[in-house]
Amino acid sequence: MRHSQKRTLASAALALVSAALWLSAPAGAQRGRPGGGVDVYAITNARIVTVSGPVIERGTVVVRDGLISAVGAGLAAPPDARPIDGTGLTVYPGLIDASTSLATPRPSPTPGAPGGGGGGLAALLFGQSAPSAVSPNSTQLPGLQPEILASDIIRPGGPEIEAARNAGITTAQTAPRGNVFLGQSAVINLAGDTPQAMIVRSPVALYVGLNPIGQGQYPGSLMGVFSSVRQMLLDARRFREANEIYERNPRGLRRPEQDKSLQALLPVLARQVPVVMQADRAREIERALDLAQEFNFQLVINGGMEADRVAARLKAANVPVLLSLNFPRRTAAPSPEADAEPLRVLRERVEAPKTAGRLAAAGVRFAFQSGGMTTMTDFLANAARAVEAGLSRDEAVRAMTLRSAEILGVAPQLGSIEVGKIANLTVTRGDLFDRTRRVTHLFIDGRQIELRPAAAAAAPGQGASGTWSLSVSLGGSGNERQELSATLTLQQQGDRLTGSLQGQLGSGNVASGTVTGSDVNFTVPITLPAPASQTTDAIFTGTITGGEMRGTVQVVGRGPGTFTATRAGGAPPAPPATQGAQPSTPPGTRPQQQPPGGRPGEGEPRPRLTPTPTPTPEQGTTPPLDGQDLRTSN
Amino acid sequence: MKRLLTLAIFFVAACAAAAPAQTRGGGGAAAPPDTLIRNATVLTASRGTLEATDIIIRGGKIASVGKNLRAPDGARTIDATGKFVIPGIIDAHSHAMMDGSVNECTRSVTSMVTTRDVLNPTAVNIYRHLAGGTTAGLLLHGSCNAIGGMSTTVKFKWGHPASDFPVPGAPPGIKFALGENPKRTNFNIPGLAPRYPATRMGVEEVIRYAFTSARDYKRDWDEYRAAAARGVKNLIPPRRDLELEPLVEILEGKRFVHSHCYRADEILMLINLADEFGFKVKTFQHVLEGYKVAAEIARHGAGASTFTDFWGYKMEAYDAIAHNAAVLVRHGVVTSVNSDSDERARRLNIEAAKTMRYGGLTEEEALRLVTLNPAIQLGIDKRTGSIDVGKDADLAIWNAHPFSVYARVEQTFVDGELLFDRAADIARRPALEAERKALEAAEANRAPAQGGTPPRPPAAARRAYTHDDDVQDKEEDHQR
Incomplete structure (x- = not known):
């Protein structure tokens, strides 16, 4: 008896929790339909670009059970609909991206390609x-x-x-x-x-x-x-x-x-x-x-x-x-030294x-x-x-x-705002082609989608933004090999990368950096520790996987090395807690080097999994892909 | 009467001129205007040098060659006093204007691929070719495999769409290769399994096997067609095999074989193999040891297309002599000098001139090495390769004798169309510079305020000698 009571209570609690979760899913978390089966929305007083017919300057779109159930001027919102005041908003048919590979898996790397010596070269050639x-x-x-x-x-x-x-x-x-x-x-x-x-x-x-x-x-x-x-x-x-x-x-x-x-x-x-x-x-x-x-x-x-x-x-x-x-x-x-573009x-x-x-x-x-x-x-x-x-x-x-x-x-089912078509709607404040336009609401299959524009800039596991604990292993064998750690702060905007570096490599701002998918490439001026003590450029080329970044680094005048970095908090762009955000150190005033391991977990280099490539004398100081066409079409 | 006749000829020519204009793409460009080149020294390549001679170009063809010709109505007149006119240079071994790799390297027989599929009419090297007086070329597959891809004979019609480049009616061709390249002596790529064959014996076997398969394939089709003709029902046709079809065309004498080779032994091997299967090798390419077997090459009826003095870049290229072309010519072999390089293709006149110094060819014999002889080798000598009435107006006007190192091209015509004009090029430069300034100021061309990819480094210095046969990827054409 007590058992079954307990069970009932537990399931009730579970139901409450799941209901709360369900409610929090759609944006705004307003009144939801218990059971969640039917959703009815009415966007009123909006400008409606139907595409198939004339623009309705002030009208209503009713969405019911995944479809557009009514559209027109002077329509009253049905009593069971969630009303959305569309004053100042424009409703468009949901936008279609006519060719993508969205939602399809990325190919797994071909066997033997990474680190396999020849596979890498073959991949380069072919x-x-x-x-x-x-x-x-x-x-x-x-x-x-x-x-x-x-x-x-x-x-x-x-x-x-x-x-x-x-x-x-x-x-x-x-x-x-x-x-x-x-x-x-x-x-x-x-x-x-x-x-x-x-x-x-x-x-x-x-x-x-x-x-x-x-x-x-x-x-x-x-x-x-x-x-x-x-x-x-x-x-x-x-x-x-x-x-x-x-x-x-x-x-x-x-x-x-x-x-x-x-x-x-x-x-x-x-x-x-x-x-x-x-x-x-x-x-x-x-x-x-x-x-x-x-x-x-x-x-x-x-x-x-x-x-x-x-x-x-x-x-x-x-x-x-x-x-x-x-x-x-x-x-x-x-x-000034680059070739002029054709x-x-x-x-x-x-x-x-x-x-x-x-x-x-x-x-x-x-x-x-x-x-x-x-x-x-x-x-x-x-x-x-x-x-x-x-x-x-x-x-x-x-x-x-x-x-x-x-x-x-x-x-027949998409592309315009017509009764009976799938309720995919893109709602904006401002005309779609005005620079100030903002997407305010999105409906897909009649359900309102939560919009998180900030997430678009740096999606978890994708973006490079964040504070990273960086561990660099510079080439050379035996005594010449150096393991150095530093804190790297990166901000990704679009495919550009800015930020700064501080630690055993001195300090400096990211001079140039780009992000392509999960690949990052950036250059930072660094100061090599004694005995060299020289100031030079380090070119990082790496890949981000979740909260981890690893790749190779070319230090001008020093040759190649490898690096790994872990993101503080593992995921995206939490603003750096303490000293991370020092974007502009005036030239000439280099702050004291941070002692390694000053804070637990931050200066600690992670174990390196990739072997350090043996530097060859011919390899010089330029990144290996120099000479390739850098005119990417981004 | 004479005037009537002239009028009639003019009328016919005008009609003829209208026809090519319709086939020409590129936004319906009109037929090129008629042209009178006046008072030039004309090196005909077919019948000696003509002093103080005029040439009339009408409807894209050479309409007349003679003294004191009258300009047709509306024709542009070019005063070529003190200048030299020669036929457009023809490069019998080119890898210009191709997108992507020159080589399909994955198999030992790749006769199914064709350079026709990857023509890039915007490759800047086309224009550079014209600036060197080169107007036509044989676009070959690389030398990665014993039997390579099909070739395309083109005229360098800069500014036209790709479909205008192949020479109408030119016989189809294919690339073969012998020796170190197909057996991958110098090209083992770490990480990839080595490809068969690994020896010259293997190269021969690959070719013999391919032709044996082609014979079988032809027989299958012949039997199918015969059965179908007899009215046999429910016949399933044999598979069409794009690899074997070009080989059947070779056996039927419909497709020219252009075979890359170096050593005398492999040249004899291919001659024997061709005799065995009953076809002719149209040209031996590079053929640096051709001088050792010139008589055998002549007996087989093959042509030879060689370098003048480019040698020693690998083991099989060590036994070369600069007299090779001359020795071959003296043995009656139709011989040409080619570029195999987008760079050398701009100065084939000098390559030809060297054969007068090495081997003592006459001026006309030397000129033919880059004009009439390659035209014969490509099967287009009926329409180009010399300055003769009725041929296509493919020619270049030089400021000095083209065998002088100081000579440069003033104007180049292809099918009567002025496609390179040095003076116009120079005149256009300020406008291009102004355009560049305007474009660089445009938003899309501004460098990012911060960040950005590393700038493009200055191009590497050009090597004195290049050899495009082995190129996997032509970066310059990729820059677009």
Whole structure:
């Protein structure tokens, strides 16, 4: 008896706790429906950009059970709806990012690549794209498996999805990563507790990439990529023909071998599933168009930076473009000793925002996509630049909503604010293309999404911001080897890195630093301890995994070494407690070195797992990748 | 009567000129204007040197060559007094204007890949080629494998889309390679398993096996087609094999073999193997020991395309002599001198000139090494390679005799189109500099206020001699 009472009490308490958790999940944590099944919202007095119809200057959108149930001027909010006062707000259809690899797993490093001596060199020579997933019992090598489905490998949640939502994006086409045949994409909503709940449509398109497999496997060059695509499409044609003949008359014929890779290409040959090909340059687009013509498949161009130069042909062939908003911009620090940038590079940075307007003028259908940008706030900021460069606001909105939905085949359920469509809504204060615009509310599948814009800047485990306990092991053998510790304070803004360093390496501010994904690269002036006591530059190149950062350091005049660092608190940007934030030490006034291990846990170097590479005399002082093209397209 | 005839000729030519204009891409550029080059010293490459001679270019073709010609209506006239006109230089071994790797290195036979798929019409080297008077080239796959990829014969039509570059009607070609490169003597990459073959014996076996497979493949298709013609039902066609199809074309004499080679023994090996399978090697490339087997090469009917005096960069290149080209010419081999380098391609005139010093070729014989002879080797001599009436107007005007080290190109024409003009280039520079200033001031081009990636270091010094056959990745073209 007492037992069962206890149990009842316990379950009641549990229910209360879970109810509290549930309530705290949606933003604002207002009145929730007990049971949480049906959610009804009414956004009133808002400007409503329906996209499919005229703009409603002052109206109401009612969201019920995941769908848009009413929209119009002078509509009263239903009594059971949570009202949202939309005065001063604009409601748009949920924004669509027309091409991403959101929610798909990052490829695991290829075996033998890190630290394996040769593997690293081979990866350097042959590139290191790797597929997201491997299909079992496939006839094809990983990287050449069109049967991979994004819908089979997506995972809900994660900082990248959150960053996209904070930028106002509710929906994305997502494709597996990989080499040549990447697999088939899906349109997903960026919310949902299970992969199944996220999927809106699958498969949507077959992605073809132009990344050689390398590592000794064919294709190892761009030429090989084209001929391997061609051979597989020819094989698929024969596979189709052989199966047709066999099905008509199976007796007396050897059965054709089953082949799920070729099977996956049949809808492409039948023009039921389009092919998305990565192509930015005019010549790359021409190559894609040539291939589509050769095999009569439906083509969609992905990237499209120079699509305006091929506009006539794109229009004639009715080929849409998923246009990247990841406009190139200069990321290199100024230096009088650097080579001048080619005129062509300078031109294309200025021209990039003009492409969209030119495509619109030429009548080429296009939708915006994020193009792998590291800072998702660039999505709307760069769309605004396209508008400033001549694209009409109406076309720009369309390229993120209804046009995208049309190209992706989800226009019946997404892309506009119409009764019966999926309740994906992006609500802003200020027009979408005003620089002061702010995303205030986001609805996905009729549920309000909590927005945390700060998290977009430095997502947990992704950003570099924070106070780090740094341990540097400088090269040399025996007595020359030095283990040094310091405190590193980093602030990440977009892909830029600033901060300072203090400890046994002297003190200094980060002179230049960048973040690409989880890779960081920064330079700090340091003072080497006695006997050298010289002031020089240390160039850090490393990778962040959660609260840990490790990599190599090049000290000018000293040669290579390694470093590891752990983030205070393990996770993101807690402001440094005590001495961490000393961003500006005036030149010439170097503070006293901190004694090592001054505070428990901070100065303590973590055990190093990576072996120190033996420095070679030829290695000099420049980072090993010097001479590579540094014009990244971020 | 004479005037009527001239009018009629003009009319026909005008019609002919309209045709190529329609096929030309690049935003429907009009046909190039007719041109009269006046009073030049013309090195024809086919019939000696003509003093004080005029050339009329009409509709992209050489319309007439002679003295005191009258300019057609509306033609531009170029006074070439004191200047020299030679045919556009043809580079029989080029790896210019390709995106990505020159080599598909993963297999010993990669006949399924083609350089046609990766043409980059914006590669700046095209323009530099034109500045050296080079107007056409054979874009070859690298020498990584015994049987490499298919080649593309192009004219360097700077400013045109990639589809305008391949020479219409040029016979298709393919790259073979013998010796150290295909057996990967100098190229073992740590971490990767070595690729078969590892010896010259293996190289021969790879080629023999490939052609045996190609024969079988052809037979399968022949049998299928015969059965289909007999009306046999429910036939499943053989698999189309993009690797073997070009090899069948070689066996049928429809595709030219251009084989990289160095040593005399491997040259003889390929001649014997080709005889065994009944095809001809069109050219031996590099062929530094060609002088040892010049008679055998001549007997086989192959051409030779060599360096003048570039040698000693690996073991198999030690037995070279600067007289190689001359010895081959004297044995009746159609011989050319090539670049295999985006840098050397700009000064092939000097490479040709050296053969007068080493081996004593005549001026015309030397000139032919970089004009008419490579045109023959590429199968495009009907339309280019010499200054003759009816041929494409591919030519360059030089300020001095092109065999002088002081000579430089003033103007280069391709299909009658003026694609390099030194004076115009110089005149354009201030405008480009102004554009650069304006662009650098634009927001997108401003350096980040703080942070940023390390600046691009100054380019490494250019090596005196380069050898692009082995290039895995052409960085310069990647800079775009």
